[in-house]
Amino acid sequence: MTLKSRSKIVDLLKGGVVGTEVTAKGWVxxxxxxxxxxxxxLNDGSTIHNIQVVADVTTFGDDFLKDVNTGACIMVxxxxxxxxxxxxxxxxxxxxxxxxxxxxxxxYPLQKKGHSLEFLREIAHLRPRTNxxxxxxxxxxxxxxxxxxxxNDKGFFYxxxxxxxxxxxxxxxxxxxxxxxxxxxxxxxxxxxxxxxEDFFGKETNLTVSGQLxxxxxxxxLSEIYTFGPTFRAENSNTPRHLAEFWMIEPEMAFYDIEDNxxxxxxxxxxxxxxxxxxxxxxxxxxxxxxxxxxxERLNFVASNKFVRLTYTEAVDIxxxxxxxxxxxxxxxxxxxxEHERYLVEKHFKKPVILTNYPKDIKAFYMKQNDDGKTVxxxxxxxxxxxxIIGGSQREExxxxxxxxxxxxxxxxxxxxxxxxxxxxxxxxHSGFGLGxxxxxxxxxxxxxxxxxxxxxxxxxxxxx
RNA sequence: UCCUCAUUAGCUCAGUUGGUUAGAGCACCUGACUGUUAAUCAGGGGGUCCUAGGUUCAAGUCCUAGAUGAGGAGCCA
Numbered sequence: 203m204t205l206k207s208r209s210k211i212v213d214l215l216k217g218g219v220v221g222t223e224v225t226a227k228g229w230v231x232x233x234x235x236x237x238x239x240x241x242x243x244l245n246d247g248s249t250i251h252n253i254q255v256v257a258d259v260t261t262f263g264d265d266f267l268k269d270v271n272t273g274a275c276i277m278v279x280x281x282x283x284x285x286x287x288x289x290x291x292x293x294x295x296x297x298x299x300x301x302x303x304x305x306x307x308x309x310y311p312l313q314k315k316g317h318s319l320e321f322l323r324e325i326a327h328l329r330p331r332t333n334x335x336x337x338x339x340x341x342x343x344x345x346x347x348x349x350x351x352x353x354n355d356k357g358f359f360y361x362x363x364x365x366x367x368x369x370x371x372x373x374x375x376x377x378x379x380x381x382x383x384x385x386x387x388x389x390x391x392x393x394x395x396x397x398x399x400e401d402f403f404g405k406e407t408n409l410t411v412s413g414q415l416x417x418x419x420x421x422x423x424l425s426e427i428y429t430f431g432p433t434f435r436a437e438n439s440n441t442p443r444h445l446a447e448f449w450m451i452e453p454e455m456a457f458y459d460i461e462d463n464x465x466x467x468x469x470x471x472x473x474x475x476x477x478x479x480x481x482x483x484x485x486x487x488x489x490x491x492x493x494x495x496x497x498x499e500r501l502n503f504v505a506s507n508k509f510v511r512l513t514y515t516e517a518v519d520i521x522x523x524x525x526x527x528x529x530x531x532x533x534x535x536x537x538x539x540x541e542h543e544r545y546l547v548e549k550h551f552k553k554p555v556i557l558t559n560y561p562k563d564i565k566a567f568y569m570k571q572n573d574d575g576k577t578v579x580x581x582x583x584x585x586x587x588x589x590x591i592i593g594g595s596q597r598e599e600x601x602x603x604x605x606x607x608x609x610x611x612x613x614x615x616x617x618x619x620x621x622x623x624x625x626x627x628x629x630x631x632h633s634g635f636g637l638g639x640x641x642x643x644x645x646x647x648x649x650x651x652x653x654x655x656x657x658x659x660x661x662x663x664x665x666x667x
Numbered sequence: 668u669c670c671u672c673a674u675u676a677g678c679u680c681a682g683u684u685g686g687u688u689a690g691a692g693c694a695c696c697u698g699a700c701u702g703u704u705a706a707u708c709a710g711g712g713g714g715u716c717c718u719a720g721g722u723u724c725a726a727g728u729c730c731u732a733g734a735u736g737a738g739g740a741g742c743c744a
Binding site: 231232234235236237238239240241243254256272285286287288289290307308309310311312313314315316317318320321323324375376412433435437438439440441442443444445448449450529530539540541588589590591592593636637638639640641642651663 | 668677678679692693694695696699700701702703704705706707735736737738739740741742743744
């Protein structure tokens, strides 16, 4: 028998054959019992549920069982039997128990009773062993898989856009510099400035803030692509919705206009929501019970109801007529604030909202300009509790319109020659959007802080683990 | 970065108007219990009340500054 031969607890609970000898391995959640019998709740992360191991105290001895405590890692060999207890179908009658790793009860930080999410963040190396983070991490995996499945089934190609980039033209946020220069004593040119031609890449480089521009290059060759990778923003954002390092999905499609783009975004979000409801039932039920009593109801609602679509101008109209005091004034041309977005989603429509056709001055240079000369074909998908979960647009494919806009917004065109080239040679109408993976997970898991849906969060002043 | 709030046992939290020796549940230790379900029951040990100043006869409690955390805002996904 090799070390890895064992039954996963999820399989034992669902399809284990009663009467057979089985081997289970995992971490002890609790041990309880009396002087005759000990009950060990064992979890191996394959499911939210534990399997109950029953150990005869006279067989194993008090001293031995003392070390089979919360946190210890053990192997159990024994017969799978029907459980007389009401809370589990089967249990293991232990014949042999081996302790792989003890956990000193006096110093092991995790206990069987509730911990605050804040405390668990401080022990992010151990929090995957809790019910909540086990559930979140399994759902995170399921969503990542579902994203690839969704696009693969549609014939999209997964494009790996670069993580190190020399373009900071998109202006999506402050960037992390990538350099091998000696930060204490960098080479300088005659004018005293740091001489980046001596840096590793011979120019200034940063971590990517978006794969979109390179994604467009792929779409204008493969027709439909998506990216799914890490993204970095050096913004000093301290909120439950922002991370310095997060994952983003960016589909980019040739021959899609803004309507096609919205259709895809809505179908995508509904697919993922339905996938979670179908494949992560046990974990969602746990999170629903533990953290968010309306979670499953909300997921069902989003999966089965049409999103509201309206233009920015219509939204401003609704907000101006709303019987509501605003901290920030509403007028045409102003960027919508959180309070405005929340009002539309949570109070006025009570369902997800897609806003389109924003004033061009509050949106990026690459967005397709409308004939009115005032608005661009941007779209933001707004979700309850989370706010903006998707931001996207139809892209400006007309060379002259694009370069004129770049000049107006002081975007350096020489650095962007390759991007502009796509509008010179075989340009095509195309669209795309970005979905923040962790924001999706906030919605799907019902967690309220983004630091609790990524294994090791990176935020200002925090890069532990 | 701005505003607000919080910080008391390993964890979760009480602590009255500033007043004797700072409490509870869980965890830990000792014991009881013939199948438990965050097992239960009895007993025990465990405190830099975030840090540094200050006010006061007296500070966990009031004041000032700082640290850390959280919520809201901005930036955005």
